Amino acid sequence: MSEGYTPEMLDLIKKVEESRPQRLSESRAGKAFPAMSMDARDVVLNAFHPDYTEEGRRALGIGPNKDEVYPEELVDLLESRSLLEAVNPDLSTPDYETDVLVIGGGGGGSAAALSAAGEGLDVILATKLRHGDSNTVMAEGGIQGADQEPDSPYFHYLDVIGGGHFTNERSLVAAMTNDAPLIIEWLESLGMMFDKHPDGRMKARHGGGTSRKRMHSAGDMTGAEIMRVLRDETRNRKDKIKILEFSPAVELLMDENGRCAGAVLNNMETGAYYTVKAKTTVIATGGTGRLHYRGFACTNHYGATGDGLVMAYRAGAKLGYMDSVQYHPTGTAYPEQNVGLLVTEKVRGLGGQLLNIDGEQFVFPLEPRDVESAAIIRECVGNGNGVKTPTGRLGVWLDSPLIDELHGPGTVQRELPAKYIQFKRFGIDIAKVPMLVYPTLHYQNGGIAINDQSESTIPGLYAAGETTGGVHGHNRLMGNSLLDILVFGRRAGQSAAKAIAGGVEVGAASLAHLAEYGKALSDAGLDRGAVSPMILPNYATDEIRSRRWDVKSPTV
Amino acid sequence: MTKCTEDNKPIMVGDRTIPPPDARYITISIMGQPYEVPETLTILKAMEFVGYQFKRGCGCRGGICGACGTFYRIEGDHTLQTGLACQTVVEPGMILAQIPFFPSNRASELDLETKMPADQQIATMYPEIFRCVGCGTCTRTCPMDIDVMGYIAHFKRGDIMGGAEQSFDCIMCGLCAARCPANISQFNVAMTARRIASARLTPKSEVTAARAEQVRSGRYEPMLAELCALSGEELKKLYVEREREPDLAKPGEWMPADQTHL
Numbered sequence: 076m077s078e079g080y081t082p083e084m085l086d087l088i089k090k091v092e093e094s095r096p097q098r099l100s101e102s103r104a105g106k107a108f109p110a111m112s113m114d115a116r117d118v119v120l121n122a123f124h125p126d127y128t129e130e131g132r133r134a135l136g137i138g139p140n141k142d143e144v145y146p147e148e149l150v151d152l153l154e155s156r157s158l159l160e161a162v163n164p165d166l167s168t169p170d171y172e173t174d175v176l177v178i179g180g181g182g183g184g185s186a187a188a189l190s191a192a193g194e195g196l197d198v199i200l201a202t203k204l205r206h207g208d209s210n211t212v213m214a215e216g217g218i219q220g221a222d223q224e225p226d227s228p229y230f231h232y233l234d235v236i237g238g239g240h241f242t243n244e245r246s247l248v249a250a251m252t253n254d255a256p257l258i259i260e261w262l263e264s265l266g267m268m269f270d271k272h273p274d275g276r277m278k279a280r281h282g283g284g285t286s287r288k289r290m291h292s293a294g295d296m297t298g299a300e301i302m303r304v305l306r307d308e309t310r311n312r313k314d315k316i317k318i319l320e321f322s323p324a325v326e327l328l329m330d331e332n333g334r335c336a337g338a339v340l341n342n343m344e345t346g347a348y349y350t351v352k353a354k355t356t357v358i359a360t361g362g363t364g365r366l367h368y369r370g371f372a373c374t375n376h377y378g379a380t381g382d383g384l385v386m387a388y389r390a391g392a393k394l395g396y397m398d399s400v401q402y403h404p405t406g407t408a409y410p411e412q413n414v415g416l417l418v419t420e421k422v423r424g425l426g427g428q429l430l431n432i433d434g435e436q437f438v439f440p441l442e443p444r445d446v447e448s449a450a451i452i453r454e455c456v457g458n459g460n461g462v463k464t465p466t467g468r469l470g471v472w473l474d475s476p477l478i479d480e481l482h483g484p485g486t487v488q489r490e491l492p493a494k495y496i497q498f499k500r501f502g503i504d505i506a507k508v509p510m511l512v513y514p515t516l517h518y519q520n521g522g523i524a525i526n527d528q529s530e531s532t533i534p535g536l537y538a539a540g541e542t543t544g545g546v547h548g549h550n551r552l553m554g555n556s557l558l559d560i561l562v563f564g565r566r567a568g569q570s571a572a573k574a575i576a577g578g579v580e581v582g583a584a585s586l587a588h589l590a591e592y593g594k595a596l597s598d599a600g601l602d603r604g605a606v607s608p609m610i611l612p613n614y615a616t617d618e619i620r621s622r623r624w625d626v627k628s629p630t631v
Numbered sequence: 632m633t634k635c636t637e638d639n640k641p642i643m644v645g646d647r648t649i650p651p652p653d654a655r656y657i658t659i660s661i662m663g664q665p666y667e668v669p670e671t672l673t674i675l676k677a678m679e680f681v682g683y684q685f686k687r688g689c690g691c692r693g694g695i696c697g698a699c700g701t702f703y704r705i706e707g708d709h710t711l712q713t714g715l716a717c718q719t720v721v722e723p724g725m726i727l728a729q730i731p732f733f734p735s736n737r738a739s740e741l742d743l744e745t746k747m748p749a750d751q752q753i754a755t756m757y758p759e760i761f762r763c764v765g766c767g768t769c770t771r772t773c774p775m776d777i778d779v780m781g782y783i784a785h786f787k788r789g790d791i792m793g794g795a796e797q798s799f800d801c802i803m804c805g806l807c808a809a810r811c812p813a814n815i816s817q818f819n820v821a822m823t824a825r826r827i828a829s830a831r832l833t834p835k836s837e838v839t840a841a842r843a844e845q846v847r848s849g850r851y852e853p854m855l856a857e858l859c860a861l862s863g864e865e866l867k868k869l870y871v872e873r874e875r876e877p878d879l880a881k882p883g884e885w886m887p888a889d890q891t892h893l
Contacts, residue, residue: 204690205698212696222839224883225876228851229892232858237870241863249855253846260843263836266743266826268799275834276882286873288880294799299695303803307822311741321686343686370643376696377689412673412720415646416693465651467642497694500718501671611684614647619682 079410079502084511087462090434091472091509098436099480102426110439116446123457124449126400131369136601137592139393139532146368149397152385154596155607157589159326159339159348166328166584169337169352173199173317175571176337176351178324178383179359181209182298183540183560185305187357190568192315196575199351200309200316201340203323203360203378203610207306210361210376210541211560214298215419215493216282217290218262218561219554220255223279226287228252235555238284239548244395247546247563250527251555254562259291262561267304268293282553283420283444290554295493298557322349323382323610326589327356327390327536330582335390335536337584343610354579355535355571358383359564362519362541365612372406372415373516382608383542387523389592393532396521396544401551404447405429406515408470410501415515418494420444420553422473422510425490426481430472430509431460437471445550448514455513462511470511479506518556520547529567535579537570539563646692648672648680657723660706674701674716674727687731694718697804700774703727713806715774733805735816741823743830750789752827757820760786762813769807769817775800779807779817786824794821795828838883854892 077085101107111119121127125146132144135153145153175191177184180202188200200206221231231252236243259277263269270278270292279288293300309316324338328350337353360383364375373379388394405422407413423429423440429447431437431454438450451471455461461469478487487506488495498505521544529537540560547555596602613620620626642649650669657670661678668677675689690698699716706724716729738756745752754760760783769779777800785794798821808816845851858866874887887893 204686208690208696208698213691213693220839222836222842224838225886225893227842227854227893228846229854229858230873232855233866233870233873236858236866241866241870245859249859253851253855256839256842256846259836260839263839264743264830266828266830268795268825268829269836271833271836272882273834275836276838277836279882281876281878287876288882296695296800299802303822304826307741307826310737311739313739365646367643367645370645372645374693376691377685411648411671412676465653466649497718501720611686612646613684614645614676614679615682615684616647616680622682 076499076502076504077508079498080508081465084462087432088508090432091430091474094430094434095474095477095480098428099477102477102481108428108436108439111442111446116442119449119453120445122449123452124445125369125371125402126398126445136599137595138388139391140397143398145397146366146400148366148368149363149381151605152366152381152607152609153388154601154603155605156593156596156602157326157389158606159586160589160593164348164350164586166350166586169584170349171199171351173197173351173353174355174575175199175568176201176353176356177359178338178357179209179361179542180206180318180320181359181361181540181560182211182302182305182557183564184357184359185302185309186561186564187359187539187567188309188316189305189312190565191571192312194569194572196315196572198316199319199353201319201322201324201338201351203321203343203382205320206309206318207302208376208378209302210379211302211557212299213374213376214557215295217280217292217297217554218259218301218557219282219285219289220259220291220558221252221287221289222256222259222277223288226289228255230286231255231289234285235552236548238552239550241548243548244545246527247525250566251546251559251562254565255558258558258561262301262304265304265308268300270294284552301557324386325382325608325610326586327386328352328584328586329390329588330584332582333391334534334581336581338386339586350584352581352584354575354581355537357529357567357571358387358523358536358538358542359540359560360542364516364519366609368400368516371402371514371516374403374406374415374417375516377612380609380612382610383538384522385608387531387533387536387538390533390536390588392536393524394522394544395524396549399520399549400516401444401518401520402448402514403517404444404451404514405473405512407510408468408513409464409511410503411464411466412501413497414468416497417515417517418473418510418512419491422475422478422491422494425478425486427478428474430474432462433460434472443550451514464511468513470513472509473512474509475505476507476509518551520544520549520551525563527566528570529563530570535574535581537567539567648676657721659721659724660726662728663726668721670721670723672721674714674719674721675699677721678716688716688729692717695802697802698731699729700731700804700806701727701729713772713774715804718774730806730809733809735805735808735819737816737819738823741826743826749791749827749831753786753791753820753824756823757815759813759815760820763787763815764813766812768810768812772806772810774804774806775802777801782821783815783817786820791824792828792832795825798825
């Protein structure tokens with residue numbers, strides 16, 4: 076089945092088929108396309124990786140991270156005014172008061188809420204969409220944790236920091252790897268359906284860059300299983316945890332001593348704003364894939380618009396590692412309906428090769444993710460050897476039929492069931508014809524700077540998960556994001572409890588920092604009339620946009 | 632189809648739909664209102680194409696979160712069909728409505744420490760499963776092709792593990808419950824059953840428990856502190872020299888030469 080491709084594309088696929096017998100015999104003989112030297116890696120990264128090139132990046136002109144160079148779309152959001160700057164709401168009587176306000180309802184926020192509730196605190200969890208809507212549900216492969224006999228947090232630490240090019244915040248790596256076995260045990264106790272051996276032992280596998288088998292999984296939907304279990308458990312704690320859905324936080328409240336005092340929520344369905352005064356606040360709002368840096372497609376959830384970064388930055392929190400983004404080498408480039416969706420690394424692990432428009436290999440298939448992505452961009456944009464789709468996107472072939480040739484008929488369907496169905500739905504049998512792929516925005520390595528107790532640089536403000544930066548350095552290994560969110564989510568809840576037990580004084584809540592930020596923006600000549608946070612992505616056509624006569628801000 | 636050249640940069644518009652110049656347009660009806668959309672789009676992208684900005688009814692956009700359950704009919708066909716808006720391609724004459732939320736029953740307390748047999752626990756929490764009339768509408772409705780009626784039958788028979796496994800792919804979109812004549816909220820029953828099956832009917836991982844105990848005793852804190860204090864060069868040396876567990880090693884059989892940091 077290949078009717079999903081255009082006749083022109085089917086013609087080009089013939090070239091892939093022509094070169095396949097030769098490539099197959101080479102693969103069988105163990106001959107692979109040569110991997111790059113360290114120098115060659117540097118060359119391609121410097122010339123073509125979006126993190127290394129100047130295009131599409133500029134220096135941030137304001138705030139604690141002034142002069143650091145970030146993707147422009149992020150700088151645009153940070154150099155925007157608040158939705159609430161010109162408003163002077165009465166903040167003297169908050170609508171809600173609580174011990175802990177958790178902003179964000181993914182895995183990190185849910186873990187924070189559960190751990191705070193476990194310490195006896197009252198929690199409000201406010202989230203933009205439904206409880207559980209997050210990148211957590213989209214994590215397929217697994218969660219790392221050094222629980223097997225030949226392993227320990229010591230070796231997990233080494234793998235994490237080597238994978239991150241030795242740039243990681245070391246205290247965070249220590250915290251994450253130390254707690255990992257506790258997280259696996261906790262999830263098991265909550266009734267997560269881990270892949271197990273009959274005697275109860277966890278199935279543990281290798282992942283990219285691991286020295287020991289410590290990847291734990293629940294089928295190929297590990298994140299979705301973690302999320303539905305945590306959400307269900309949160310619903311068991313109604314006594315302590317109040318959930319507010321479709322109620323994104325839009326700004327933090329601050330007191331006169333520079334302490335975070337809670338947040339302003341917006342009920343998206345009624346448009347009404349509500350204030351939450353909280354002794355402690357946890358930001359767990361996730362990543363920024365939906366900002367589509369430089370127009371890249373992304374693998375992220377609809378809600379990944381970086382709202383937490385914006386409000387924390389306006390309140391004076393320091394960010395870290397924000398220049399670093401993980402592009403996954405193989406996002407879908409065709410059909411248009413699947414654009415950006417992840418094509419797992421497993422395809423290349425099984426022997427799938429990347430090919431240009433002439434059906435030729437141009438890169439070793441299992442370079443580190445950043446190198447592999449840069450090589451694909453070079454082949455398409457630099458060398459002009461990409462395949463163009465009917466909508467003007469570019470891609471290279473990922474020769475999946477080779478997998479069946481290598482390992483026997485039926486392998487593709489058995490090993491990649493979700494991908495097989497996803498393409499078959501659009502008339503493409505990936506066991507018979509190759510996929511077209513291009514790098515896609517996958518993960519935000521940077522974020523709000525925290526310490527190993529999940530404390531940000533603002534008193535009373537904690538953060539956990541993809542919205543933070545440092546633990547993965549400049550490159551994250553598979554299976555460490557599901558771990559990261561739970562470790563630092565739980566630590567945030569525990570830190571909040573410790574702080575409250577020690578006595579917390581929250582002064583009068585204020586939004587004065589918004590006007591200060593707006594003034595600094597004007598003084599720096601950076602006011603473009605834009606407002607943020609973004610809250611929801613906007614995928615309307617130009618035609619529709621031009622008809623929205625009353626919408627002025629370029630970022631909303 | 633030509634080779635792209637250096638001045639021919641790819642079109643990079645994130646997730647916005649760019650219909651090809653020769654795209655064919657079809658008419659679909661979104662909650663009764665007709666719109667012209669390119670024929671290859673998913674329901675989700677077609678709705679965005681005509682100007683919807685979703686608050687409800689949109690989530691992961693990849694078929695795993697359950698936010699975008701949708702009912703539709705094709706004009707002239709009496710059958711009611713279901714799909715996820717992010718995974719279902721529009722068809723001419725499609726009349727659709729999203730069901731982003733459906734009222735459901737979730738039994739309030741789940742006690743994983745109880746001594747009550749698992750099948751009784753489910754029967755007590757969700758007695759309505761015994762009202763199942765076996766019509767099979769839930770199974771036909773499920774966008775994940777789960778045999779929903781089959782797993783409910785497992786629970787009725789007391790086979791909690793079997794039903795838990797059969798329901799594993801559930802994304803909790805709620806479409807089954809929307810169509811059930813017996814008023815069962817199948818997806819919540821299954822959620823509870825999976826947790827009971829995993830926590831109460833599956834052996835605990837003793838290896839994990841032993842390691843967790845070692846972590847709690849503080850065993851690894853000095854080792855990790857030692858790593859944190861190393862120079863970059865020392866750390867790189869340890870990284871490069873670390874032993875790799877062989878791919879085919881059986882669980883618990885292979886042990887590294889260096890056992891001082893276990």
